[in-house]
Amino acid sequence: xxQFMERAVQLAIANxxxxxxxxxxxxxxxxxxxxxxxxxLHVVHDVSGHAELLAIRRAQQQLQTNDLSGFTMYASGExxxxxLSAMYFANIKDIYYCESVKQAAKVxxxxxxxxxxxxxxxxxxxxxxxxxxxxxSEQQSPMKVWESK
Numbered sequence: 001x002x003q004f005m006e007r008a009v010q011l012a013i014a015n016x017x018x019x020x021x022x023x024x025x026x027x028x029x030x031x032x033x034x035x036x037x038x039x040x041l042h043v044v045h046d047v048s049g050h051a052e053l054l055a056i057r058r059a060q061q062q063l064q065t066n067d068l069s070g071f072t073m074y075a076s077g078e079x080x081x082x083x084l085s086a087m088y089f090a091n092i093k094d095i096y097y098c099e100s101v102k103q104a105a106k107v108x109x110x111x112x113x114x115x116x117x118x119x120x121x122x123x124x125x126x127x128x129x130x131x132x133x134x135x136x137s138e139q140q141s142p143m144k145v146w147e148s149k
Contacts, residue, residue: 004028004074005096011038011051012076021109022099025051025075027059027068027092034071035059051075052083056090068092077104080112081119 004026011024015038023039037054041047052075060066068090073079075097079087087095105113118126135141 001074001096004033004072005098007033007036008051008074008076009098011036015039015051023051023075023077025055025073027055028072028074029068029070035062048082050080050083052079053086056086056092060090066090072096077101078112081115 008024008026011026012022015024016022020042021039025037026033027035035055035058037051037058039051040049040054052073055073056068059068059071071092072094073087073092073096075095077099078097078101079095101112101116104110123130
């Protein structure tokens with residue numbers, strides 16, 4: 001376990017030295033590294049370019065599956081809500097991290113802390129406005145199409 005966390009931290013430090021943020025992730029199955037990632041926001045200008053998401057994408061593409069049951073994620077930092085959600089969707093149940101969202105906020109990386117706090121609020125109290133627009137009676141429901149498959 002220690003070697004995988006050490007690798008995640010090494011990736012994070014190298015990423016900082018290359019102009020990125022201090023986040024690295026290693027996805028492991030059966031004591032073998034299957035995929036790695038670092039935050040690539042500064043390179044790809046894509047807010048989903050997080051270390052954990054990239055490791056998940058790479059593993060899913062390599063293995064041609066969405067289900068990563070039995071995999072373990074090692075991350076240099078506590079996963080943000082987006083990365084954590086992806087881990088839920090991919091069925092990753094074991095997640096280890098070094099530095100917390102609170103520690104990240106102390107060094108100016110406070111978006112994760114903000115989002116975690118936002119998610120605790122009722123929809124009407126969040127800073128992002130979300131409003132449902134129901135389907136018209138003549139419109140086909142994508143959910144019903146899915147259900148009938």
